[in-house]
Amino acid sequence: MQMKFFRFKSLLQREGWLTPAYVGIDEKSIIQYLSDQPPAESVATESVLGFALPGFQNSHSHAFQYAMAGLAENHPIGTDDDFWTWREAMYQCALAVDPDQAESIAAMLYAEMVRNGYTHVAEFHYLHHDKDGKPYAHLAEMGERMVAAAKTAGIKITLVPVFYQRGNFGVDFNPRQRRFISKTTEEYLRLLDASKEVIKSYSDARLGFSVHSLRAVDFADVKQAFESGPRELPFHLHVSEQKKEVNDCLAFCNTRPMQWLLENLPVNDRFHLVHSTHLDDGELTQLANSKANVVLCPSTEGNLGDGIFRMKEYVKLGGHWSIGTDSHIGLNPLEEFRMIDYRQRLVTNQRNTFDGDAAQSLVNEEIQSGRKAMGLSYKNHFEVGQPFDAVVFSSESHLVQNTSEKNRLATLVYTSDSSRLFGTIVNGKWVVKNQHHHSGNAIKTAFTKVMRELKNR
Numbered sequence: 001m002q003m004k005f006f007r008f009k010s011l012l013q014r015e016g017w018l019t020p021a022y023v024g025i026d027e028k029s030i031i032q033y034l035s036d037q038p039p040a041e042s043v044a045t046e047s048v049l050g051f052a053l054p055g056f057q058n059s060h061s062h063a064f065q066y067a068m069a070g071l072a073e074n075h076p077i078g079t080d081d082d083f084w085t086w087r088e089a090m091y092q093c094a095l096a097v098d099p100d101q102a103e104s105i106a107a108m109l110y111a112e113m114v115r116n117g118y119t120h121v122a123e124f125h126y127l128h129h130d131k132d133g134k135p136y137a138h139l140a141e142m143g144e145r146m147v148a149a150a151k152t153a154g155i156k157i158t159l160v161p162v163f164y165q166r167g168n169f170g171v172d173f174n175p176r177q178r179r180f181i182s183k184t185t186e187e188y189l190r191l192l193d194a195s196k197e198v199i200k201s202y203s204d205a206r207l208g209f210s211v212h213s214l215r216a217v218d219f220a221d222v223k224q225a226f227e228s229g230p231r232e233l234p235f236h237l238h239v240s241e242q243k244k245e246v247n248d249c250l251a252f253c254n255t256r257p258m259q260w261l262l263e264n265l266p267v268n269d270r271f272h273l274v275h276s277t278h279l280d281d282g283e284l285t286q287l288a289n290s291k292a293n294v295v296l297c298p299s300t301e302g303n304l305g306d307g308i309f310r311m312k313e314y315v316k317l318g319g320h321w322s323i324g325t326d327s328h329i330g331l332n333p334l335e336e337f338r339m340i341d342y343r344q345r346l347v348t349n350q351r352n353t354f355d356g357d358a359a360q361s362l363v364n365e366e367i368q369s370g371r372k373a374m375g376l377s378y379k380n381h382f383e384v385g386q387p388f389d390a391v392v393f394s395s396e397s398h399l400v401q402n403t404s405e406k407n408r409l410a411t412l413v414y415t416s417d418s419s420r421l422f423g424t425i426v427n428g429k430w431v432v433k434n435q436h437h438h439s440g441n442a443i444k445t446a447f448t449k450v451m452r453e454l455k456n457r
């Protein structure tokens with residue numbers, strides 16, 4: 001068997017560092033050797049001056065929204081700018097992009113994710129139809145473009161086609177939402193079937209399934225879609241992001257959205273509940289007990305003024321969570337970690353959001369629940385028999401170079417920006433090295449062309 005070997009200064013496992021770390025991969029990029037001892041026979045080994053962490057998992061993305069990142073920050077005096085006005089700007093962007101443009105935007109975004117250390121993204125995909133709201137001849141045309149973009153950028157993807165039916169609880173959809181709409185469960189399941197075909201074009205594509213939110217699909221159809229949908233795939237859903245959404249739900253059915261979900265669906269560890277911002281005590285406890293996963297998108301939630309998830313209490317209850325970049329206003333996983341921790345510190349006036357080593361808690365939980373959101377699960381960060389996906393931090397930067405192993409992960413998580421990254425490895429190959437993406441120039445050229453066409457920046 002032809003093996004390729006790396007030697008890292010250290011490699012992070014759930015329980016701590018492996019030092020030094022020898023990683024041998026076969027020609028299918030599967031780890032076959034993992035040890036602090038060199039392989040017995042002398043083989044060519046790439047020696048890396050870096051610390052390898054598992055590739056981060058981005059559990060929530062709306063790729064097209066990257067085209068408007070940073071464009072909703074001008075707030076004229078006297079206007080009431082909140083989530084719902086941002087959403088109008090988002091619709092404008094959603095209505096503007098054709099399939100070629102959507103693919104180029106997504107490729108640029110995904111390349112940037114890899115540069116920041118993400119190796120897998122769950123694309124929560126609801127931009128399904130053409131600009132008039134008519135299904136494309138190829139039903140999953142836009143989903144196929146997301147998969148193609150991921151392939152170009154060298155990131156793994158879980159395509160999560162979204163069932164989107166309504167404008168609000170009991171309210172017909174807004175014409176500006178026309179590209180998102182499946183009128184019935186059957187229509188959505190046909191789209192899901194077509195999506196099953198498009199993931200075959202990329203060996204690192206998988207499928208999830210999803211209802212957008214309780215405000216976007218009738219309760220009866222939420223149940224029907226869940227019951228008749230595939231049983232083995234991760235199930236994603238936005239819930240309780242905004243106070244208005246909770247109040248609208250209460251006005252509509254006298255029940256809070258998370259409460260409705262917990263009472264009406266068999267919520268368990270297949271569920272990935274995006275945001276879950278506004279929960280009462282009972283919902284928080286039941287959610288943690290259900291073993292479901294929350295997907296937090298701290299930079300987007302902050303940007304949109306959503307509110308603050310009750311992380312400290314949730315963690316004490318044993319709750320599970322991962323992170324997503326959602327609208328892509330921020331793409332640095334370490335910044336998401338710090339926001340999760342710091343917003344708790346700010347509201348509790350205490351520093352101990354997590355018991356023990358906070359950096360280790362953050363990384364371990366994000367990797368484990370993030371993989372579940374992708375439809376994957378394995379026990380340790382790196383294992384023999386699994387693909388080799390890693391983000392590598394330089395071991396030569398001044399702080400970590402002079403830091404003990406005990407304090408290394410905290411130093412990386414709490415002090416680094418992306419300039420400290422040595423590179424990102426996907427399936428045993430450097431996709432980004434020294435900030436240079438292997439297809440970066442072509443991806444950027446295509447993206448720039450689209451930005452010139454859209455003229456929205």
Ligand SMILES: [Zn+2]
Nearest residue numbers: 062238274326
């Ligand atoms: Zn979202």
